[in-house]
Amino acid sequence: MTTDSIPVGISACLAGHNVRHNGGHCRSKFCLETLSDVFSFEPICPEVAIGMGAPRPTIRLVGDFHNPRIVGSNDSGLDVTDRLKDYSERTAKSLSHLAGYVFMKNSPTCGVFSTKVYRSSGYPHEQRRAGIFAAAVMAYNPHLPVEEEGRLNDATLRENFVQRVFAYHDWRTRVETSNKNSSLIEFHSRYKYILMAHSQKSYKVLGRLVADLKAQDFSALRGVYLSEFMKTLQKPDRKS
Numbered sequence: 001m002t003t004d005s006i007p008v009g010i011s012a013c014l015a016g017h018n019v020r021h022n023g024g025h026c027r028s029k030f031c032l033e034t035l036s037d038v039f040s041f042e043p044i045c046p047e048v049a050i051g052m053g054a055p056r057p058t059i060r061l062v063g064d065f066h067n068p069r070i071v072g073s074n075d076s077g078l079d080v081t082d083r084l085k086d087y088s089e090r091t092a093k094s095l096s097h098l099a100g101y102v103f104m105k106n107s108p109t110c111g112v113f114s115t116k117v118y119r120s121s122g123y124p125h126e127q128r129r130a131g132i133f134a135a136a137v138m139a140y141n142p143h144l145p146v147e148e149e150g151r152l153n154d155a156t157l158r159e160n161f162v163q164r165v166f167a168y169h170d171w172r173t174r175v176e177t178s179n180k181n182s183s184l185i186e187f188h189s190r191y192k193y194i195l196m197a198h199s200q201k202s203y204k205v206l207g208r209l210v211a212d213l214k215a216q217d218f219s220a221l222r223g224v225y226l227s228e229f230m231k232t233l234q235k236p237d238r239k240s
Contacts, residue, residue: 088136100165
């Protein structure tokens with residue numbers, strides 16, 4: 001498996017671009033000085049992309065937890081909900097070439113697990129969710145490995161993310177582009193021990209899918225296999 005130019009999305013502020021609300025950045029040394037050896041990062045900042053500029057007023061998610069508005073933190077008259085949702089959906093649909101994505105934590109657009117949604121009282125909901133852009137990227141690319149940059153400081157999470165990116169890239173270049181049963185059989189063979197380390201049960205489920213190749217439509221079975229495969233790799237490696 002080649003490691004040349006594996007395309008991975010990244011929040012532009014993490015790539016060192018001066019796109020933060022205060023005109024600065026949050027350059028990720030780990031991403032740019034370590035992961036860049038094997039990943040080709042593609043930076044995006046949704047807020048700058050819709051013309052908000054940098055520096056700019058801060059924004060936050062407000063209202064219904066599942067369908068919040070995106071308004072100014074200090075000026076509720078600033079409402080960029082429609083612009084951000086439209087941009088997020090259009091852009092998310094164009095990212096199917098990516099093999100992974102590293103997002104900025106806590107961001108109303110780019111958080112994955114950490115974005116607050118504020119009630120009308122001004123207090124946040126207890127739960128946190130994905131930012132508007134990150135949520136769209138994940139919705140339109142459900143198998144794409146994603147992570148928040150801060151969580152990459154955890155060795156187990158870091159290893160798991162990198163493993164998923166390599167595996168997904170391998171899938172897209174060797175199985176997704178093939179109509180041959182052998183491509184899936186060979187893929188399953190390459191990841192046999194990795195799957196077993198994550199889940200013996202899932203390994204057996206995936207093994208049965210491969211065994212049914214001759215009796216099933218290859219394209220349909222391939223989709224089912226990928227879904228179960230990526231879900232399995234998200235589970236912690238049992239040696240961790």
